[in-house]
Amino acid sequence: MSHPRMHADEVGTDADLVRRLVAAQFPRWAHLPVTPVVSSGTENAVYRLGPDLVARLPRIPGAVGGGAAERRWLPRLAPHLPVAVPLPLAHGEPGEGFPWPWTVLRWLDGENPAVGRVTAPDLLATGLARFVTALRAVDPADGPPSRRGAPLATEDHSARAAIAKLRALAAAGTPEGRDGRAFDLDAVTAAWDESAHAPAYEGPPAWSHGDLLAGNVLVAPDGRLTAVIDFACTGTGDPSVDLMAAWTLLPASARPLFRDLTGADDAAWARARAWALVVSLNQLPYYRETNPVLAAGARHTLGEILAERGA
Numbered sequence: 001m002s003h004p005r006m007h008a009d010e011v012g013t014d015a016d017l018v019r020r021l022v023a024a025q026f027p028r029w030a031h032l033p034v035t036p037v038v039s040s041g042t043e044n045a046v047y048r049l050g051p052d053l054v055a056r057l058p059r060i061p062g063a064v065g066g067g068a069a070e071r072r073w074l075p076r077l078a079p080h081l082p083v084a085v086p087l088p089l090a091h092g093e094p095g096e097g098f099p100w101p102w103t104v105l106r107w108l109d110g111e112n113p114a115v116g117r118v119t120a121p122d123l124l125a126t127g128l129a130r131f132v133t134a135l136r137a138v139d140p141a142d143g144p145p146s147r148r149g150a151p152l153a154t155e156d157h158s159a160r161a162a163i164a165k166l167r168a169l170a171a172a173g174t175p176e177g178r179d180g181r182a183f184d185l186d187a188v189t190a191a192w193d194e195s196a197h198a199p200a201y202e203g204p205p206a207w208s209h210g211d212l213l214a215g216n217v218l219v220a221p222d223g224r225l226t227a228v229i230d231f232a233c234t235g236t237g238d239p240s241v242d243l244m245a246a247w248t249l250l251p252a253s254a255r256p257l258f259r260d261l262t263g264a265d266d267a268a269w270a271r272a273r274a275w276a277l278v279v280s281l282n283q284l285p286y287y288r289e290t291n292p293v294l295a296a297g298a299r300h301t302l303g304e305i306l307a308e309r310g311a
Helices: 015-025 061-080 121-136 152-172 175-182 185-196 239-248 252-262 266-287 292-309
Strands: 034-036 044-049 053-058 088-092 102-106 206-208 217-219 225-228 235-237
Touching: 015 034, 015 044, 015 053, 015 088, 044 061, 053 061, 061 088, 061 102, 061 121, 121 206, 121 225, 121 239, 121 252, 152 175, 152 185, 152 266, 175 292, 185 266, 185 292, 206 239, 239 252, 239 266, 239 292, 252 292, 266 292
Parallel strands: none
Antiparallel strands: 034 044, 044 053, 053 102, 088 102, 206 235, 217 225
């Protein structure tokens, strides 16, 4: 079994490739069964190695740097965080026809929260707030610039281009255009115009995860946050990007608690909503056919933002 492709420049992987890589480079694990992990992730293919390990292979050239950053920075960040994170155990090299470095990590138990059906919203809001505030408090010295958390002006073109793609889909009148017709795109444009003009961040750089979506969060059966994974976007900059979890993960009823626990002022809250909006806008037209779970999450987030605005 192989992972379905999502990108034109993607290198395919399958369980047999992972077995060969592990056997050649880490023979102590060669006896472990290899099982593809179904995931909404877009940059890495994930395979479970036995009960306790996982192999993570970049899908595209742009994912290679994120893996290197995780191997460098997660050991520094992990001791300061209140939940588990995927610490690297071994660094694989290119081989067996696979062109890039790859990583073996410890498997972390838990389930992704069900978008729109969170089991215990206040419990998750509390756990996310503890994680966000703990990560912000880590010394940012020498930390890399975040892939997100930059000034929102850098996202204006991509947001408007995504809205244009949705308009084009809607205008085509085909079944594939349903996402363009599902939303009031004038209201979406107005939401971006409003959010993108939020006051700029003027504080010191701080650490952020940068991608707090359902696929990167693990919870226990009772809804308690147990782990945060996929730190490819982590870095320093405006930490309000992590507050986008208020719309990507939490229902409206839990947002006030999350905001209170993170101490977000009006400007930070507006920037966070803008990040939730632009991330979802970029995801929906691109992944609507190749990644149904991620596309569904993007639809949910857009719906939450429009509902909050009364649109």
